[in-house]
Amino acid sequence: MLFERLEISDIILIEPTIHGDERGYFLETFRQDLFEDFIGKKVNFIQDNESKSNKGVLRGLHYQLPPYEQAKLVRVIKGSVLDVVVDIRKSSPTFGNSVTVELSDKNKHQLFIPRGCAHGFVVLSHEAIFAYKVDNIYKPEFEKGIIFNDKALNINWILPKNELRLSDKDQELCGFKEL
Template sequence: MHVIETDLQGVVILEPQIFGDHRGYFFESFSQREFAEKVCETVFVQDNESKSSYGVLRGLHYQLPPHAQSKLVRVIRGTVIDVAVDIRRESPTFGRHVAVELTGENHRQLFIPRGFAHGFVVLSDEALFQYKCDNFYAPQCEGAIAYDDPALGIDWRLPASDIVVSEKDRHHPLLRDAVLFNGVLY
């Protein structure tokens, strides 16, 4: 596994070593030992999967302490733009984001530590998206910020008219108005 640093400390892109021949390919999608050696010590407790159509945008979601979550995300089929936003008010990169193209072909994964909001948009006809979480979902600690907050400046690489969001995701607060981590660094 090759680890690529991003502009946000702790947010990293993982590229697996792929072994392929005329029969197909094989790669190790996750190794707890290698992840701990190269990224960080964390134990994932829950795996999730979603299937979405072109234009579907999910996000920008997070969990507040004590149920904050780190996530390791990947695409099995299709193409998405995956985004992590630093929402730690005391962080020097507060409000900045990283956007990475994840595809079923490039097999890249993105690790998003606690203290970041997360979202993705589907660029292909359909996408099958998987993610590991290091804490269980707790609805009472759920938080989110507006995916289209102009202060974030996220390029979702789709016309606004093509973006499809849930009713719930349509009404999240701007970053400046959200309940955030208030100096709790992870």
């Protein structure tokens, strides 16, 4: 496994080692010892989640307030997505910065998103199956979000706005400056 710190240094891109031949492939999707050695701390993932979405579905940008913040380890099982993370930790030197990474069933990359970041993705392929581990439980009353097209963040979601499909809830999220 290769680990790479991105522009927001607590966000880690993970590239697994893929062992393949004419029969197919094998890879480790998670190795707690290697992961914790690289990030330098313990992370206790307590739940695995999976979602299926069609092309143009945009989910996010979501986060949870303390004490229910969540760190996530995300990957795509089928299809491809543009994954977006925004640093909303006010004490962070990268506060307000974002990182975008394409995750797909072809590149098999994963992204570690620390607590204190807003997260979202848009499906680029016909459909996508998205899997993630979280280190804290979901509490809807602590869930918040930032509107996907906030001008202060200036995120390029790749697809034209008329192709994006958002839930009613995600269309009514607040702006970044309202954090």
